[in-house]
Amino acid sequence: MSRWIATAIVACMLLSTAPAFAAVMGFVRGVITESGVPVAGASITLTGEGSKFTTTTNARGEYSFAAVPFGRYQLVAHHAGAEDHTVEVDVASDSVATVNIDLLKTIVVTAVTASAGAGGTPVAVTTIDRAQIDASPDRNSLNKLITTVPGAVSFSYNEPVINGFHGVTYEIDGAPLPLATTSNFAEIVDPQDIDSLEIFTGAIPAEFGGDRMGAVVNIITDRFENIPEGTYGTLTGGAGNQSQALGQLDMVSRFGNNEVFLNLNTASTAYGIEAPTFVPIHDESSASDEFLRWVSKLNDRATLAFDFSNQLSQFQIPINTDPNNINDPIYAIPGTDDTQLEYDRFANLNFTQISKDGNGVFQLIPWFRSTRVDYDGDLAADVQGMGPNFGCANYPDCSSDVPSDPDYINNVGLAQTTYASYLGLRVSQLRSSKNHTWKIGLDANRENSYGSQTYACYYVACALPSGGVTPPVASPYFASSSAQAQAGSQIGIYAQDKWEASKNVVFDYGLRYDHSTGYTSGYMIEPRFGVNVSDGGRNVFHLFYGRYYAAPLLEDVRQACVIFAAQNGCSTTTPPYDLQPEMDSYYEIGMQHTFSGNLTGWANLYEKNVVNVLDTTQLLNTPLFAVYNNAIGHAQGLEIRLQDRQRNGNDWYFTSTVSESLAGGISGSTFLFPPNVNQGLPISSPAQLSIEDHSQLVDSTAGYTAHFGANRAWFTTLQADYGSGFPVQFEDADVNLNGTLPAHTTFDLSAGRIVNAGKGPASRGLGVTLDVQNILNHQYVIKLANGFNTTQIANSRTFLFKLTEPF
Numbered sequence: 001m002s003r004w005i006a007t008a009i010v011a012c013m014l015l016s017t018a019p020a021f022a023a024v025m026g027f028v029r030g031v032i033t034e035s036g037v038p039v040a041g042a043s044i045t046l047t048g049e050g051s052k053f054t055t056t057t058n059a060r061g062e063y064s065f066a067a068v069p070f071g072r073y074q075l076v077a078h079h080a081g082a083e084d085h086t087v088e089v090d091v092a093s094d095s096v097a098t099v100n101i102d103l104l105k106t107i108v109v110t111a112v113t114a115s116a117g118a119g120g121t122p123v124a125v126t127t128i129d130r131a132q133i134d135a136s137p138d139r140n141s142l143n144k145l146i147t148t149v150p151g152a153v154s155f156s157y158n159e160p161v162i163n164g165f166h167g168v169t170y171e172i173d174g175a176p177l178p179l180a181t182t183s184n185f186a187e188i189v190d191p192q193d194i195d196s197l198e199i200f201t202g203a204i205p206a207e208f209g210g211d212r213m214g215a216v217v218n219i220i221t222d223r224f225e226n227i228p229e230g231t232y233g234t235l236t237g238g239a240g241n242q243s244q245a246l247g248q249l250d251m252v253s254r255f256g257n258n259e260v261f262l263n264l265n266t267a268s269t270a271y272g273i274e275a276p277t278f279v280p281i282h283d284e285s286s287a288s289d290e291f292l293r294w295v296s297k298l299n300d301r302a303t304l305a306f307d308f309s310n311q312l313s314q315f316q317i318p319i320n321t322d323p324n325n326i327n328d329p330i331y332a333i334p335g336t337d338d339t340q341l342e343y344d345r346f347a348n349l350n351f352t353q354i355s356k357d358g359n360g361v362f363q364l365i366p367w368f369r370s371t372r373v374d375y376d377g378d379l380a381a382d383v384q385g386m387g388p389n390f391g392c393a394n395y396p397d398c399s400s401d402v403p404s405d406p407d408y409i410n411n412v413g414l415a416q417t418t419y420a421s422y423l424g425l426r427v428s429q430l431r432s433s434k435n436h437t438w439k440i441g442l443d444a445n446r447e448n449s450y451g452s453q454t455y456a457c458y459y460v461a462c463a464l465p466s467g468g469v470t471p472p473v474a475s476p477y478f479a480s481s482s483a484q485a486q487a488g489s490q491i492g493i494y495a496q497d498k499w500e501a502s503k504n505v506v507f508d509y510g511l512r513y514d515h516s517t518g519y520t521s522g523y524m525i526e527p528r529f530g531v532n533v534s535d536g537g538r539n540v541f542h543l544f545y546g547r548y549y550a551a552p553l554l555e556d557v558r559q560a561c562v563i564f565a566a567q568n569g570c571s572t573t574t575p576p577y578d579l580q581p582e583m584d585s586y587y588e589i590g591m592q593h594t595f596s597g598n599l600t601g602w603a604n605l606y607e608k609n610v611v612n613v614l615d616t617t618q619l620l621n622t623p624l625f626a627v628y629n630n631a632i633g634h635a636q637g638l639e640i641r642l643q644d645r646q647r648n649g650n651d652w653y654f655t656s657t658v659s660e661s662l663a664g665g666i667s668g669s670t671f672l673f674p675p676n677v678n679q680g681l682p683i684s685s686p687a688q689l690s691i692e693d694h695s696q697l698v699d700s701t702a703g704y705t706a707h708f709g710a711n712r713a714w715f716t717t718l719q720a721d722y723g724s725g726f727p728v729q730f731e732d733a734d735v736n737l738n739g740t741l742p743a744h745t746t747f748d749l750s751a752g753r754i755v756n757a758g759k760g761p762a763s764r765g766l767g768v769t770l771d772v773q774n775i776l777n778h779q780y781v782i783k784l785a786n787g788f789n790t791t792q793i794a795n796s797r798t799f800l801f802k803l804t805e806p807f
Helices: 002-015 130-134 142-146 559-567
Strands: 025-034 043-048 051-056 062-069 071-078 085-091 096-102 108-110 125-128 152-154 160-162 169-172 196-200 216-220 230-240 244-255 258-269 285-297 302-316 339-354 360-376 386-388 408-410 412-432 436-458 477-502 505-517 522-534 539-550 582-596 599-618 625-645 651-668 698-708 714-723 744-753 767-773 781-783 798-806
Touching (some): 025 071, 025 085, 043 062, 085 096, 130 196, 142 160, 142 196, 152 651, 152 698, 152 714, 230 767, 244 798, 408 436
Parallel strands (some): 025 096, 169 216
Antiparallel strands (some): 025 062, 043 051, 043 071, 071 085, 096 108, 125 196, 152 160, 258 285, 302 339, 339 360, 412 436, 436 477, 477 505, 505 522, 522 539, 539 582, 582 599, 698 714, 767 798
């Protein structure tokens, strides 16, 4: 039977191209008339984002495009004897763009997107297309691209923290892509494989849930291209300071109703992750990935798409070798060689069936992901380094091997492997009528995880377990190992509807149920409700309320912490796994104003109240993280965005977020902390809110892109980022650090000419780009070591020069 199923899948792929997407598509429809009389047989063309769709009107003058991926398009209506009419249409996921055209009168456009009319979401959704990615100084980092949207703050190792707390949900070509929080330095997807992004930072519909959702990032990798048959490609090489080097091969092949995309990327640098010193020591990294996408048309209404990705990233762990470094109290002996290797794979198969009337879409998406992280600690060298005893200082059971300074102890060495695999299924039905667009669906997955750890501590500092043998004096450390394995599952069921009650009032509501099992289990019923009200002019007002449930992933539970705590004197027993699911209540109110043309602006106020916040703390003295629960959390903020895409192709944006995030109490993974961490109170005491270490009062980004030259193929982009600085301390009452780190402003530049495979004039000639990060060479301290984070210092000025040759 398994051979028959495999044969059938391969046969479908070979026989079968058109787009196949899940939660990344909408409808475009309308009526074509002449002086109110329906026009039959009019030709309607929808082009944009490299794709082209065509249809004709029926006897009632109606037309419809289903399963249109999000983005900006041009719709052209043509009928013999009448002038062609052209209108720009922005398509958003799970929305309907209704474009009614009277060929003898003015065009009427309703419910186009988040940027127009009550039918869209006027706030909290940002789209970044391929042209914007190509021209961005952040094009080489998905995380940095995400932090240009409202509500996002760039934190440790470029992690985007959105709307107050950790956690971003990723969807790739309609399939979920689970992301753990504890280990990975590499980005979940190489941005070279991305065509466009749709980012929900609020008003998240019921189809999303089960994972932490500061935001939902919809990723389209490669769209079905409007290109002739044949094979096209580009070859790119680049180099820069800090030993930067990269190579890229991008190919697209079209034959019959099939398109195949292949992306191969490799890069290396002497600056991998944020270092604890201004001049990085031991900080090289490299990454390579292969991405394949096959899109195939089975018939006029059915499509099949297949994605496969394989990625390997390697990082040296940067060190501080100066015991007198005022920014970093954790130091290592010269030559300490800790490294981390990260392996990631994912695959999905997306079957999409459009209904006969063009108003419904059914989708079936099986998917798989595996992730493995190997932290290879240099145990003998690690234990000879030293640092403050954040966890146990002033705790009577803690030992010290520096009698003159009881707050300092030897570092702990760590070598570990964590592995997780997911097998999941997504099923959904989307249906649109005159006043309703409803969707129902099921998400289910099974996770298997295992891990093994070896840790080492200096033999003088170790409180050996019962029955332990004191090592000989010649031995520099005592080592112990452990292993664990666990299976778990998640299931989510949802129903949602967008009801256009009138031209100026639209309700968006839904209900979701999530249930998870693993080390701990939980469930939640999550209502979502929003309303958009237009004044009939340039303003749209918006309200939203939602409940969110987030299950802890299995690989986020770290038994290494339990063992270390028990053997290093902070605890005498191994406590139970008590990491709890997070439960959020989210509120927002906002408005959007259309100034003129494509110039829009919006402001959004949000508040989030959380029970069992899934937060992170430093794992031993490494830059890795362990997940725990804060008992309660509260976040609130104001988001502002202005954006304009001008007729000459130039565009600009300004984004600013003023926010505060608070949390308190320890309700899960209590074994990570001694009792005096809870603001000096026992862990069981009522929680007292403290400002989160990733809370930054003001975070602003602005950018301007100018296009010029033949076919406007040349560009220059200038981008500025401002942050008011992160707090020095969070919950650890033993760390005598207070205040906020200094504010920082950086400027980035990108310029050149982009070429894309097989896209007319844009695919001819040599491509050249120059990226300059941190033009003014402003290095600043991102975080100071405080028991929750290591010290991290921003990189100095970098430049990267690339040449691209099409073929």
